[in-house]
Amino acid sequence: MFRDLLNIHSSAGVSDQWKDAIQGLMIIRCWSIWKARNELKFQGKPVKIEIIISEIKTLEYLWFSKRSKYRNVS
Known part of the structure; x- marks a missing residue:
């Protein structure tokens, strides 16, 4: 599953840069x-989805x- 997430880019129908x-x-x-998982497991820090997303x-x-080469992102 983790490998699938990291390789999702290879099945995207976009240019190599993208x-x-x-x-x-x-x-x-x-x-x-x-x-966040490690902070919960090793430090007992509660996981807050809003913080992870931020x-x-x-x-x-x-x-x-x-x-990246797309430096005009704002």
Whole structure:
């Protein structure tokens, strides 16, 4: 299942540049969920979906606008 999420970009009918962007966004999403899971398990920190979603949006925006070739994202 995890591998399927990370490889979802390969089945998208878009250009290679967009496939790379989709892969990067999926990695951010998986990492954010994994991080929240670890905080719950090891620190007892409660999981709040709103915080996870907010973190995902922030990280995706920062990564996509600063690291990708699509620098005009706002």
